[in-house]
Amino acid sequence: MTKNMGRLDRAIRLLAALAFLILVIAGVVHGVVAGILIALAVIFVLTTLIGFCPLYVPLKASTKGGGKDDTPPSRA
Numbered sequence: 001m002t003k004n005m006g007r008l009d010r011a012i013r014l015l016a017a018l019a020f021l022i023l024v025i026a027g028v029v030h031g032v033v034a035g036i037l038i039a040l041a042v043i044f045v046l047t048t049l050i051g052f053c054p055l056y057v058p059l060k061a062s063t064k065g066g067g068k069d070d071t072p073p074s075r076a
């Protein structure tokens with residue numbers, strides 16, 4: 001499983017997951033919609049943590065780039 005998500009993609013997913021959870025906790029959404037948003041938030045957080053989005057595979061998509069901007073700085 002090769003990482004296929006870049007930093008920006010991962011940050012956007014985390015922000016979206018946080019927004020979804022805030023909407024649910026604040027009581028703005030209820031019922032089925034709340035369940036769907038919670039499920040999406042969990043999926044977004046998991047894919048962010050592993051850096052891999054399974055939906056990108058059939059699309060042969062990647063937001064990782066490949067430049068040095070996506071690699072963590074080395075500590076010498």
